[in-house]
Amino acid sequence: MKLANNYWIKSGLINLLQNFSGVFFGFASFWVLVRVLSPEHYGAWTLFLSTVTIMEMIRNGLIQNALIKFMAAASSEEQKQILTASFSITGIVTFICIAACVGCARWLSHIWKTPELETMFYLYSFSFLASAVLTQFNCIEQAHLQFKGVFVTNVLRQLIFFSYILVCIVFKIPARLIWLVYMQMISIVVVTIISWFYVKPYLHFSKTFSKEWGKKLLNYGKYAFGTSVSSILSGTLDQMMLGAMLSPAASGAFNIAVRLINLIDIPTNAMATIVFPQSSRRNDADGAHAVKYLYERSVGAIIAILVPGIIFVFLFSDLVIHIIAGSRYEKSIPLLRVALLYAIFIPYGRQAGTILDSIGKTKITFIMVVITASLNIGLNYLFINSLGVMGAAWATLCSNIVGFIMAQYVLHKALQTSIINPWLYAWQFYVQFFNTYITRKIKK
Structure with a gap:
């Protein structure tokens, strides 16, 4: 009973702090951005974030919950097979998302009447590679009922981005949309490297791809994938439709x-x-x-x-x-x-x-x-x-x-x-x- 209580207290506190810090930095960034960007450029930034969030959710939804669920109850040998299958599937889906992001860039910039968006989408496609690895690392931690690394990396990722826009408002430097994307890219790469130190004790892979576990992950994940995509579309398409x-x-x-x-x-x-x-x-x-x-x-x-x-x-x-x-x-x-x-x-x-x-x-x-x-x-x-x-x-x-x-x-x-x-x-x-x-x- 004491162990269970410790789990809820410790995990609950860490996740509450993580979500609070996430919303705090997101809110603080928003507070600065509505003051350093015009209403049109702020609207364009929200449309960009909505789009890349959908791409991220498409990829993460296919594997994320399945990886946590199966690893949480698997033996050490099974965990190796699950990890190899999960990383393989995630890699394939990531490249599909990158192709979609690049392919839709010009069309989206046209319907939202913001030419800068095309270059922003091209640049952000590189971030998908690092964020794919980061998501896998976070899931591995959660499957082992560990949340410290997830907390640290999430806070640091947002802190790096917020630091840039804070400098913009303090020193009255114009905040350019393209530089917001650069800071997103830098923050993702930095925290992915840091996250590796937290999960490396659990990173044990099998030498071959397990078709059985690949099938299990996909069978479970296909509905979670659909759920994630539908959910994020429901939460962001209203803003996209307003923009168009x-x-x-x-x-x-x-x-x-x-x-x-x-x-x-x-x-x-x-x-x-x-x-x-x-x-x-x-x-x-x-x-x-x-x-x-x-x-x-x-x-x-x-x-x-x-x-x-x-x-x-x-x-x-x-x-x-x-x-x-x-x-x-x-x-x-x-x-x-x-x-x-x-x-x-x-x-x-x-x-x-x-x-x-x-x-x-x-x-x-x-x-x-x-x-x-x-x-x-x-x-x-x-x-x-x-x-x-x-x-x-x-x-x-x-x-x-x-x-x-x-x-x-x-x-x-x-x-x-x-x-x-x-x-x-x-x-x-x-x-x-x-x-x-x-x-x-x-x-x-």
């Missing part, structure tokens, strides 16, 4: 609301990282009841932390936007208020996908995400045409509600989960916090 149908500036305004939701969403990301390997083990050892408890308790903890933040930001949306982005982005205020309405569904959806993947139901997760993503894309097209930039926010809210209903139905059928139980756990969280910290201080 309206302007890069409209995309940038919506991105500001999305970034604030990401700031609130730190606990969800942290919890999802540590729940996946733990859920895989509990499902094998203790069965569905243990996984049900894990899901409801983790969602409850996230809700308890999220709700106060959501209420505060909703009540003071105009003040928050003015402080964070300045007067040039007043259009983001109503966008943020609508985005906050669907923020409460995020813990349910994220943890549902994590739990279903961990118990081997990746096909179901894939189908749900494809339906939600397709609905989101269709609604975005209709709503943006009729409502303008606000249409993207309302489309995302509607698709999130539909996704929430589907996920809860599937989880109830598989694990007998309840929508209400997470809120009961959230209330217990407040009660325990009050009794432990407030009442005790009053008595003293």
Whole structure:
């Protein structure tokens, strides 16, 4: 019991710090960029990041969860075969992504009316090689229930990039889009080298490619791959459609609301990282009841932390936007208020996908995400045409509600989960916090 508690405390703390630092540096970088870039160039930068993120997710989604799941329960000899198969498959997919990035560069720069994007995509294609290795290293650490190296490399990667734009604003140096890409490339290469020192004790490969393990990884990963791609498309295509149908500036305004939701969403990301390997083990050892408890308790903890933040930001949306982005982005205020309405569904959806993947139901997760993503894309097209930039926010809210209903139905059928139980756990969280910290201080 003590070992288990240590795992949750240590892993939870590291991942919470990692997600906090990730959102902090991302938010700090955003705060500087909206001040050193024009609204058009900031919008172009968000479109570029959305595109390369999709490419990264396409590659990572095929192998990432499969590698963690199988390595976590494999023998030392099997781990060698898994690693060789994983690196081989990742290498092939990486080169396919590079070809797609180079092939689409000119077309994307044309539809988004930003010529600089073509060169940016050409340059970033080199970063895919280093990021492929980095992702593999991070997965290997997680499979061994280690998170320190993942934390260090993620923080350092963002710190290097942030240092450049901080220098730009302090010394009033114009921030060029092309130099932002250069700093992305440099940071990825540096942290990949550092990550190697953390995972080298686990880097043992077989001399031959195992067709059996290659097939297992692909069979498991194909649905996780589809889920990742559909999920990231659902989360970024609204911004891309705004850029093409309206302007890069409209995309940038919506991105500001999305970034604030990401700031609130730190606990969800942290919890999802540590729940996946733990859920895989509990499902094998203790069965569905243990996984049900894990899901409801983790969602409850996230809700308890999220709700106060959501209420505060909703009540003071105009003040928050003015402080964070300045007067040039007043259009983001109503966008943020609508985005906050669907923020409460995020813990349910994220943890549902994590739990279903961990118990081997990746096909179901894939189908749900494809339906939600397709609905989101269709609604975005209709709503943006009729409502303008606000249409993207309302489309995302509607698709999130539909996704929430589907996920809860599937989880109830598989694990007998309840929508209400997470809120009961959230209330217990407040009660325990009050009794432990407030009442005790009053008595003293």
